[in-house]
Amino acid sequence: MMSMDGGDVWVFGYGSLMWRPGFEPAEARAALLYGYHRALCIYSTRYRGTPERPGLVMGLDRGGACRGIAFRIRADETRTVLAYLDDREMGQDDRVYLRRILPVRLDDGRRVPAVTYVADRNGARYTGRLGLEHMAELVRAGTGMMGTARDYLSQTLERMAEMGLHGGPLRDVLDAVARGVEVPTAEYTRATNLPSGPTSGKHV
Numbered sequence: 001m002m003s004m005d006g007g008d009v010w011v012f013g014y015g016s017l018m019w020r021p022g023f024e025p026a027e028a029r030a031a032l033l034y035g036y037h038r039a040l041c042i043y044s045t046r047y048r049g050t051p052e053r054p055g056l057v058m059g060l061d062r063g064g065a066c067r068g069i070a071f072r073i074r075a076d077e078t079r080t081v082l083a084y085l086d087d088r089e090m091g092q093d094d095r096v097y098l099r100r101i102l103p104v105r106l107d108d109g110r111r112v113p114a115v116t117y118v119a120d121r122n123g124a125r126y127t128g129r130l131g132l133e134h135m136a137e138l139v140r141a142g143t144g145m146m147g148t149a150r151d152y153l154s155q156t157l158e159r160m161a162e163m164g165l166h167g168g169p170l171r172d173v174l175d176a177v178a179r180g181v182e183v184p185t186a187e188y189t190r191a192t193n194l195p196s197g198p199t200s201g202k203h204v
Contacts, residue, residue: 009078010114011085012104014038014068015058016152019159022088023081025071030107030163036118037064040135040153040173042096043125047146055142055149056127056135058156059097059119067165070104070114082115095123132169136176150177 012033013021042059049055060066073081089097097117104114119126130138142149153174157167167174 007075009073009075009082010104010112011071011073011081012068012102012114012116013071014060014066015156017071018069019155021071022084023071023073023077026074027072029070029072031068031070031104031114033060033066033068033102033104033114033116035064035102036060036062036066036116038066038068038170039119040130040139040170041119041127043127043138044142044144044149045125047144048149048152049138049142049144053141053143054138055144055152056138057149057152059126060116061119062121067160067163069163070106070112085115085117089117095120096125097123132172132176133180135173136180139173140177140180150174153177 008026011017011025012031014033015038037060038058039061040056040058041061042057043049044055044057045051048057086099090099096119098120100116100118101113102116102118103111104116105111139149139153146152153170157170157174160167160170
């Protein structure tokens, strides 16, 4: 378990962690991460979809920059919180996220190393580049144990708006979801081309 100088640990959130962290941070601040951007690039087959009708959730993909929230975890809570986050983000059969320590800049000017979960480009649930309508189909149809992919995207965009962030392409996806129609299951499964077996994935 990393100690990061034996003191408090920062965690960078960019998706549902921004509005449902699942732990009580000692501090939460707007933060900027360089080298990665927020993207709908992860197939969700449990919490926001199923293997037959996967949804779509966020990952950090290479390139650009991402504004999110950095949470400070007290040193005496680090082990418990990181174990929870590892299980939430990585406790599944298919590789989805990789845990990295990346530098982020806080809104008060401080630069701190932060535990960050980035998309595993070699994982089975990584989508690669998808077109707008394809992403909208996935978000529109995805429903899993934690609710719909549409609600997930909507709540993330709401939190971003509270931070003064427009959402850009993510807002375009949600708008396309509202315009579209339901996709037949057979056509949907062919389009996603995911493995047909069950998964025990967490969070995504």
